[in-house]
């Protein structure tokens with residue numbers, strides 16, 4: 001019997017964290033890695049809600065930080081499964097920052113994270129399909145399938161490694 005699909009809304013996950021001085025650099029701006037940690041945690045909850053399994057992060061798409069986040073702001077991350085393959089899921093995550101005194105809110109970044117459901121031995125295991133519910137879900141599903149195809153497209157084989165000590169442009 002086929003596994004019934006799960007609606008994207010069933011995976012919805014939200015997490016908030018108040019930004020404290022230990023999250024910031026000397027300018028009072030929050031480190032990007034603090035925001036990325038929240039993204040990964042809320043995304044994992046969405047993936048686990050969809051799969052009802054333990055899930056691991058296999059890839060994070062490009063992340064741009066549009067505006068800085070400051071000490072004292074509340075960051076909230078919203079996550080939802082857009083698409084599922086056999087064992088992997090693409091989760092869309094949006095992060096907003098709020099000055100809780102003034103109520104001013106701004107979006108800081110959004111990104112896509114791919115998780116894989118695993119069994120007790122750490123091996124990939126099948127997840128329920130996504131059953132889009134309405135035009136927005138269908139658009140997200142379609143766009144996620146296109147991104148997935150681009151992500152997993154076979155890449156050109158790497159050039160052989162240069163001998164030890166050879167000059168290279170890597171990392172400049």
Ligand SMILES: CC(C)(COP(=O)(O)OP(=O)(O)OC[C@H]1O[C@@H](n2cnc3c(N)ncnc32)[C@H](O)[C@@H]1OP(=O)(O)O)[C@@H](O)C(=O)NCCC(=O)NCCS
Pocket residue numbers: 056057058059084085086087088089114116118122123124151152
């Ligand atoms: C995730 C992991 C279990 C996958 O194992 P694997 O042997 O590569 O499994 P597969 O090749 O069968 O791939 C499993 C799924 O992941 C997808 N996948 C693999 N690499 C991917 C990538 N870089 N980007 C997107 N999807 C990817 C595959 O397409 C497949 O999807 P599907 O089943 O929906 O078609 C394994 O790579 C792993 O344990 N990685 C470390 C995870 C981790 O510790 N994350 C935290 C880092 S600190």
